[in-house]
Amino acid sequence: MGNETLTPRFDRVVLIFNPARAGMAARIGDLKHELLTALPDLTVEAQATGFAGHARDLAREAAVGGSPLIISVSGDGGYNEVVNGVMDASSTRAVCTVLPAGNANDHFRSMPVRQLTEAIREGSVRRMDLLRITLRGEKGQQVQYAHSYIGFGLTPLMAIGIEKGGKGKILELLSVARTLSSLKPFELERADGATAQFDSLVLANISRMAKYGTVSEKNNPNDGQFEVVTLPHSGRWKMALMTLRAVTLGLGRQPSVSSYAFTTRNAIPCQIDGEVVHVPANTHVLVESAKHALTTI
Template sequence: MNTTHTTDPTDTTDPAIRRFDAICVIFNPHSTGNAPELAAQLREQLAQGLPYSPEIRMLPTAYAGHAVDLAREAAGTPNALVVSVSGDGGYHEVVNGVMAAGTTDAVCAVLPAGNANDHHRTTARQPLAQAIAEGQVRDMDLLRLTTENHPGAQAVHAHSYIGFGLTPVVAIDIDKGNKGAWKEAVSVVRTFARFRPFRIEHTDGTRAEIDSLVFANIAQMAKYATLSEAEDRPADGKFEVILSPHTAKWKVLLKAARAATTGLGDQPSVARYEFTALKPMPYQLDGEVRSVPSHTTVRIESAPSALTVIG
């Protein structure tokens, strides 16, 4: 439950004010962005600006997925703040590492670095160093994805959105090539021209061809697209479902333009959604691309107040 406080930030008697024993800053030292510099700046700001003296741990990642392990270990430290200096993908790993730690009093935060910062842009309330100094935390829902008929599959969490269909297909094609605005634009056009719809089966047995199916815990994604006008996200115990049945490509473009300008308007809000992928199907969790095999049952659930955050 989110609560707004106006108490004196130096008052440590207020249980809603957190004074951390350890602040663990996770970042990619080889980031193509400025993550190392931002991490160092945050360390200096905290060392000089906090009204107390926590242990500040700088935790550079060494390989892909390392942030999950670092966050899980950090969350095992009592009264810890785990900061991801990254974009949405890096924060995704940190959130899943904290969740994998099980019962923990760890708090999460993200300091935006990199290209994709949808989560920070739509949920941040104040500069991170200031938020840590004031110590006011709040709870946030997560999206939980589980799959059946998929050997070895485990539940995974998303802080912002899970998307099936066109969105991950475009992301896969972009990832194959070099980065760059022009080349990315060319990749999007090429992929869109080749795109074919996916078939899914709903729990009532009805089948549908879809261009995309997005489950959103935040109002916006991809920098400019407004997915829904629902309020109280991401802490209302529900998420929005944006389903786009297969249609003519010009209509898909029209919908994308509407999302980037006026927004898509109100969307259905649910606590659980389940379907079966009738063919292999890629999907994105906060920008991280994965896939499910054919005839796999996919379940998306809200995990209410699963994560405590600051910022």
């Protein structure tokens, strides 16, 4: 038994990264060296992205054959592309994980931390839920997955404000303050025809988001449900208090559901794992928990 050879869980490791990010070349070189030193029989492939959306293409191609471990060396947005690429593959044994290398790493901070080489050596995996958002409007139907959260109203506008205002905690908090002063409510229509106005709507599969906020006490991304954090239209002072509470104490326990649907009455921005998309008016939005959809380590 002492000479037993263990069959590896992965036939290769694929590193997907943005070469334009400062220091990335050295980071990938060090990572490959670390993996090959600890696991000399491992095949490690480094694949650089060349344009926005390229990580999704690379992940889709990598997921088609064999049993790869696909590692996104990125922030939340890059990992979102990799996750969607794997989900594009109709049948796959691919396993995904992320190593933080971006401005926003909410997903990484919310997941249990494991030493990478040890996790690869053990080959143990776990299943986690994804959020599946379906947008159906005049231009047809679009389906996308989120590993962490989907936000409407305040959340994507904060992301846009931060992007325009510059990086760094002080600049980002100033950008958030400016965003609060210019926020306009958005109106949704439920299936029963009732309408409601919101300043913010967040559907979260993790407990932390927007870098500094804790949106829920719950952190169980594999139970087939997600948390719904709403802020009906109110005064700016109430939005500011909610933001301050998220940054400091957290928002506490939130309602959990397996699906959430509405129709937009006006065009609104939407943030999916850090990437902002614009949803036209009269779009039917369905968000569902895709239970155990992703295999990760």
